[in-house]
Amino acid sequence: xxxxxxxxxxxxxxxxxxxxxxxxxxxxxxxxxxxxxxxxxxxxxxxxxxxxxxxxxxxxxxxxxxxxxxxxxxxxxxxxxxxxxxxxxxxxxxxxxxxxxxxxxxxxxxxxxxxxxxxxxxxxxxxxxxxxxxxxxxxxxxxxxxxxxxxxxxxxxxxxxxxxxxxxxxxxxxxxxxxxxxxxxxxxxxxxxxxxxxxxxxxxxxxxxxxxxxxxxxxxxxxxxxxxxxxxxxxxxxxxxxx
Ligand SMILES: [Zn+2]
Ligand SMILES: [Zn+2]
Numbered sequence: 001x002x003x004x005x006x007x008x009x010x011x012x013x014x015x016x017x018x019x020x021x022x023x024x025x026x027x028x029x030x031x032x033x034x035x036x037x038x039x040x041x042x043x044x045x046x047x048x049x050x051x052x053x054x055x056x057x058x059x060x061x062x063x064x065x066x067x068x069x070x071x072x073x074x075x076x077x078x079x080x081x082x083x084x085x086x087x088x089x090x091x092x093x094x095x096x097x098x099x100x101x102x103x104x105x106x107x108x109x110x111x112x113x114x115x116x117x118x119x120x121x122x123x124x125x126x127x128x129x130x131x132x133x134x135x136x137x138x139x140x141x142x143x144x145x146x147x148x149x150x151x152x153x154x155x156x157x158x159x160x161x162x163x164x165x166x167x168x169x170x171x172x173x174x175x176x177x178x179x180x181x182x183x184x185x186x187x188x189x190x191x192x193x194x195x196x197x198x199x200x201x202x203x204x205x206x207x208x209x210x211x212x213x214x215x216x217x218x219x220x221x222x223x224x225x226x227x228x229x230x231x232x233x234x235x236x237x238x239x240x241x242x243x
Pocket of ligand 2: 059061133135154
């Protein structure tokens with residue numbers, strides 16, 4: 001699996017950048033994980049609008065969902081101009097009343113995900129686990145041809161995600177806080193908390209993302225490395241990672 005970072009900021013984007021969004025690709029798939037502010041403009045550098053197979057949304061906070069409306073318009077244009085013949089599926093939890101907005105005329109269709117509903121998207125298996133967050137959030141486990149990728153969405157350190165992450169080749173985990181800031185924003189992780197979770201899960205590789213706007217994020221990998229013995233990367237717009 002190949003993952004391209006389309007946006008890696010928490011809350012709001014830095015100039016010319018975007019909040020949460022990742023393009024997951026295999027030999028058969030183009031799947032968008034989260035659709036935050038600024039994500040679409042970056043997505044279309046990598047694929048055409050008609051080539052997107054699905055979007056999966058971790059939760060409905062704006063920094064993960066702000067561009068969904070424009071994604072729906074893009075699907076409409078693709079269908080009206082006969083570049084696409086089926087509505088774009090947008091997967092998300094049904095606990096938010098925003099779920100109903102995911103179905104837009106005949107151009108996009110909202111589809112439910114939950115801890116009890118796993119997906120098989122043409123060989124890509126996706127399962128979900130609820131995390132502790134201020135909005136109902138589902139972490140995702142994506143499995144394809146023996147590789148395992150986890151994308152957490154947002155979560156607090158009370159979440160026990162280690163068993164869900166077992167065997168992970170790569171964990172993309174929100175890291176909104178520096179080590180000394182534990183609890184500053186409840187429902188978010190510090191470098192230490194992220195690293196300890198990845199260590200407990202036995203992950204091979206960890207990508208820190210969903211960055212704060214105050215502080216030098218370049219120091220985050222050093223903080224995390226005290227608690228995680230695998231490979232650590234800092235997410236960066238347009239950067240590509242492989243499982
Ligand atoms: Zn967020
Ligand atoms: Zn959130």
